[in-house]
Every structure is written in structure tokens, then in C-alpha cells.
Amino acid sequence: MAEYKPEAEPKAWADGVPVFCAHDAIVDVAKLVPNPKNPNQHPDSQIQLLGRIIRQAGWRQPITVSKRSDFIVKGHGRLAAALLEGMKEAPVDYQNYTSEAEEYADLVADNRIAELAETDNKLLADIFAEIDTGEIPMELTGYTEDEVEGLVTALSEALHNDLNEPDDIPELPTPEETVTQKGDLWILGRHRVVCGSSTNAADMGLLLDGAHPEILLTDPPYCSGGFQESGRSSGSIGTKRYDKDGKEIAVTIVNDTLSTRGYQSLMREVLQNFDGLVAYIFTDWRMWVYLFDIVETAGLGVKNMLVWNKKSPGMGMGWRTQHELVMFAHRTKPKWDNHKGYGNVLEATRSGNELHPTQKPVEILEKLLDNTDWAEGVLDTFGGSGTTLIAAESVGQASFLMEMEPRFVDVIVRRYIKTTGKDTGIQLIRKGALQPREVYESIFNE
Structure with missing residues (x-):
């Protein structure tokens, strides 16, 4: 165990070891008498560990001694640990017991109650x-x-x-079926989702509610109008989807046909609203150089280029794209866990690419969050189909998602319900008022 000394002010000292617990006296350990009928046995490994903890962290619990019998009632292990460490004194709490039976009951209960904890x-x-x-x-x-x-x-x-099939996405609702309205706030367990704009201060205030997520994990529009990986159709993401009657449904991404200047302006505003420690930003190779300057200007140092290997090339001719880039940047020195460390080429088969055209596999986002799990709270300023939320749920992180399109917010909510199997802890706040469940009951329907 590494050397450690607590800085808190102790109540007393026992042979050079700080005493933080309440006690009646500091007593010579040679005068402390174990109860000969104590049924609780302490293995050597436990005593050794306890001794190291007391030596470094100090006394946080006293040894309890009966005034009636002068035997130890609670703290036999602590006495053994003190003796093993060569300590000559220990804090003692003297207690009154009416009878031997009462004393034994307390002795047995001390360990038994701890055993019953789950x-x-x-x-x-x-x-x-x-x-x-x-x-x-x-x-x-x-x-x-x-x-x-x-x-x-x-x-x-x-x-x-x-999680039930974390990459499965619920059907996109029709405008008539859509529950979410602009400005709505959904609370999904530990997560918050707002239907609004990541460049709108009021929307961001509603989303964060004073929180300061330390991770930005987002997949912004790429200014990709006119391309479909190597040749997208103008005005959309270039992915075809059909309804149950075989009619083609246009799937578009807001802001995906921005000019380069518009993209830069959008990302500057987004990064102005992020004061956290770590940023993971998915980006098209065309936007890398622009994004690099924007991120650095925002006070985040770009530290690596991560590559998602999709394992199979996309649509198009010539050199067909088979990867996607993730810019990794941070504002402070990372607290890397020596037991972790991924290569900067991450492999996962692309998702179905049906509902939200640029949807990423949950597995990829889980790896990103896992490798920087010393940072807490995840912000996604372009929520899409909610993959960031599902990845955050998987690793036990709270997430904050902003999504402009009400239908996709519905998808995020349905996906959370479907993936986690939870239908409690879900709230809809509209114009500052908590809505009754009947307002959004249809969101629970398959």
C-alpha cells in the first residue's frame, strides 16, 4: 500500500496514530482482554489489511469494552490488527451492559448485522x-x-x-404521432434530453440545469451536402428509407448542408457552451483542419486522431470511405488508468444506418467513455438517435442530449425505454410544467 497521511484534524493520538472516532480513553493495548467466547474468527489476511488501513488512515472506530466484564465486545479484529502493527495504544469506548446475555447479544449482532447487508x-x-x-x-x-x-x-x-439490443432503433414516428414539441425537456432516469438548439443559451440552460458535464461526445453535421461518403446527394444525407407501404421516406439531418463557414460558426458556438475537460468529436476528413483550429481556439488541446474502422467500405466509386475520424481533445492533464489503454484504431461494424443515417455503434462510444472514465457527465449537442445516451447508460454515466428534431427526440425516448426495459423515472416537462403521464402515454407503445 502506498504511503498516505490524512490531513484532517484528529481528536487524539494513540501511539503516533491519529484517532478520529469518538472514544472515552486512549488505553494500553496490553490491558485489553478479548472475550474468550468470541465466535467471530478473523483470518490473517483480514488482520493484515485492517492493520495497514488503521496505520495509514487512522482510527475511525474504537474498541468497545464492557464495564461489566472488562472484556472486549466489539473490535477484536481491531485489537489483533493493532498488535500486528506493533501499536501500543488504542482508543476505547466503555459501555454498560445489564447482563452477560445482553453483552453476548451485542457481540454477536456486531458481525451478524454486517453479514446481512447486501x-x-x-x-x-x-x-x-x-x-x-x-x-x-x-x-x-x-x-x-x-x-x-x-x-x-x-x-x-x-x-x-x-441492455436489450443497444443498437436497435425504434421506428421514426410520423409528425402526427410525435409526442415531443420544441422546447420540451425529457428526464430519463439519470439522463436529460431537450428538444432545442445547442447554440441557444436558454435551451442549453434548460438542458444542463446548472450541471457541468466533463465530457463532450458528439457527432455534428459535417457540412456534407453534395457528398455521400464519396458522393452524397444534394440536400440530404443520401440514405433511402421506406415506410410499410414501400413509399420512400426522405431522411435528412439538420445543418448537414451548411457551408464550410456555416459549419465553423456552428462549432464555435457549440464549444463556447462547453467548459468541461474532454472532447470526442466525430468528423469528416474534409472538416478536420477547420475543426482542429476551432477546438484549439476554444481552449482544448487536440491530442489524438482516433479512427473508427467500419470494416467495410461505404457507397461510391474510386476510393470508398471505410473509416471515420474522432478528434480527441482535453483541457487538463488526463488521469489515465494504467490498466486501460486502447489503440487509436477502433473496430466495429457500422450500424444499420436506417433511421438516423450517421448513427454510430454503441460499442464505439462505450470505448471512448470507458477510456476516460475519470471524467463525469456526458454532453451531446447533436443527439441524433440517442446512441450517446445508451452508451452513457451502459457505463453508468449521466448524459445531457440536445436534439432539434422532435421526431428524433421521440426516438431517443423510445430507445431508452426499449433498451433499458424501464418505464419509470420518465418525466416530460413542457413550458416549465411537469406533464401528466397521459400526455405522453403513447411514447411507451411499441
């Missing part, structure tokens, strides 16, 4: 993420670093497995 591994993993900054040794939690890594990895896999 651990919420997700909350435990969240705590590990909070304190895994290098500030304190992880072993002070009672877990080794290997145990922490194993638990967090298993939890991440379990969360992903619990």
Missing part, C-alpha cells in the same frame, strides 16, 4: 470511480486494486448485457 455493486463501482484519482490508496477501502478492477469490469459487462 452490496449494490453499481453504487460501489461509482464510489470507486469517485476515489480512484491517485489521491488515496485504493486498499484503504478494504479492496485490493485487482479486486476493484475485476468488480468494475464485471459490472460494465453486466450493464451492457442487461
Whole structure:
């Protein structure tokens, strides 16, 4: 265990070890007598770990001694740990007991009640993420670093497995079927989604509500009118989709036919609203040089070019595009986890590309978030079909999504419901008023 000394002011000192817990006296450990009938056995590994924790973190619990019998009632393990560490003193709490039976009951209950507790591994993993900054040794939690890594990895896999087909997208509703209206705020568990513009201060204020997400993970329009990977049709993303009667449905992306100057203006405004630590921005190769300057001017240092290898080329002739770029930038020194580290070429088969034409596989976004899990809160200023939200849910992060098109906001809400299987914790706020469920009941229909 790495050396650690707490900076908090102790109540007292016991043989050079700080005492933070309430106690009646600092006592010579040689005068403390274990109860000979104590049924709770402490393995050597537990005593060794406890000794290291007390030595570095100080005394956070006293040893309880009965005034009736002078035997230890609670803290046999703490006494053994102190002796193992060569400590000569310990804090003691003296308590009154009416009878031997009452004393034994308290002795047994001390361990039994702890045994009955059930651990919420997700909350435990969240705590590990909070304190895994290098500030304190992880072993002070009672877990080794290997145990922490194993638990967090298993939890991440379990969360992903619990999601129902994370890349499946619900049908796009017709305008008549659409529940969402401009200006609506959806609260989906830990996530917030607003139907509005990422360049509108009021919309962003509604979305964030005072929060400061530390990660920007977004897939902005590429100023790609006139191209479809190597040749998109003018005025749309170039993807054809059909309704149940075989009629072609035009699928367009707002702002996707911006001029280069318009794209630059859009991205400058978006980045002005982001004061976080890390940015992952998907970009077309044509826009890389423009985006680089915009990101750097916004105070984020561009540190890497990530490449999503789609495994198969897109439409077109000549050199057909088989990859997409992700700009990685940050505002502060990354707290890289030595146990992690992905190559900057990420492989995943492209999604169905049916509903939202530039939809990314959830797997890709999960890797991005996982590699910078020391940053908290995920902002996506171009919500699309909600892939960022699903990836954030998978890794246990809160997300904040802005999407201009009401029909796509409906898709995001339906996708959350379908993927997580949750139909509670969902709220719709319209013009500042919480809406009754009957207003949006149809959103739960398949």
C-alpha cells in the first residue's frame, strides 16, 4: 500500500496514530482482554489489511469494552490488527451492559448485522470511480486494486448485457404521432434530453440545469451536402428509407448542408457552451483542419486522431470511405488508468444506418467513455438517435442530449425505454410544467 497521511484534524493520538472516532480513553493495548467466547474468527489476511488501513488512515472506530466484564465486545479484529502493527495504544469506548446475555447479544449482532447487508455493486463501482484519482490508496477501502478492477469490469459487462439490443432503433414516428414539441425537456432516469438548439443559451440552460458535464461526445453535421461518403446527394444525407407501404421516406439531418463557414460558426458556438475537460468529436476528413483550429481556439488541446474502422467500405466509386475520424481533445492533464489503454484504431461494424443515417455503434462510444472514465457527465449537442445516451447508460454515466428534431427526440425516448426495459423515472416537462403521464402515454407503445 502506498504511503498516505490524512490531513484532517484528529481528536487524539494513540501511539503516533491519529484517532478520529469518538472514544472515552486512549488505553494500553496490553490491558485489553478479548472475550474468550468470541465466535467471530478473523483470518490473517483480514488482520493484515485492517492493520495497514488503521496505520495509514487512522482510527475511525474504537474498541468497545464492557464495564461489566472488562472484556472486549466489539473490535477484536481491531485489537489483533493493532498488535500486528506493533501499536501500543488504542482508543476505547466503555459501555454498560445489564447482563452477560445482553453483552453476548451485542457481540454477536456486531458481525451478524454486517453479514446481512447486501452490496449494490453499481453504487460501489461509482464510489470507486469517485476515489480512484491517485489521491488515496485504493486498499484503504478494504479492496485490493485487482479486486476493484475485476468488480468494475464485471459490472460494465453486466450493464451492457442487461441492455436489450443497444443498437436497435425504434421506428421514426410520423409528425402526427410525435409526442415531443420544441422546447420540451425529457428526464430519463439519470439522463436529460431537450428538444432545442445547442447554440441557444436558454435551451442549453434548460438542458444542463446548472450541471457541468466533463465530457463532450458528439457527432455534428459535417457540412456534407453534395457528398455521400464519396458522393452524397444534394440536400440530404443520401440514405433511402421506406415506410410499410414501400413509399420512400426522405431522411435528412439538420445543418448537414451548411457551408464550410456555416459549419465553423456552428462549432464555435457549440464549444463556447462547453467548459468541461474532454472532447470526442466525430468528423469528416474534409472538416478536420477547420475543426482542429476551432477546438484549439476554444481552449482544448487536440491530442489524438482516433479512427473508427467500419470494416467495410461505404457507397461510391474510386476510393470508398471505410473509416471515420474522432478528434480527441482535453483541457487538463488526463488521469489515465494504467490498466486501460486502447489503440487509436477502433473496430466495429457500422450500424444499420436506417433511421438516423450517421448513427454510430454503441460499442464505439462505450470505448471512448470507458477510456476516460475519470471524467463525469456526458454532453451531446447533436443527439441524433440517442446512441450517446445508451452508451452513457451502459457505463453508468449521466448524459445531457440536445436534439432539434422532435421526431428524433421521440426516438431517443423510445430507445431508452426499449433498451433499458424501464418505464419509470420518465418525466416530460413542457413550458416549465411537469406533464401528466397521459400526455405522453403513447411514447411507451411499441
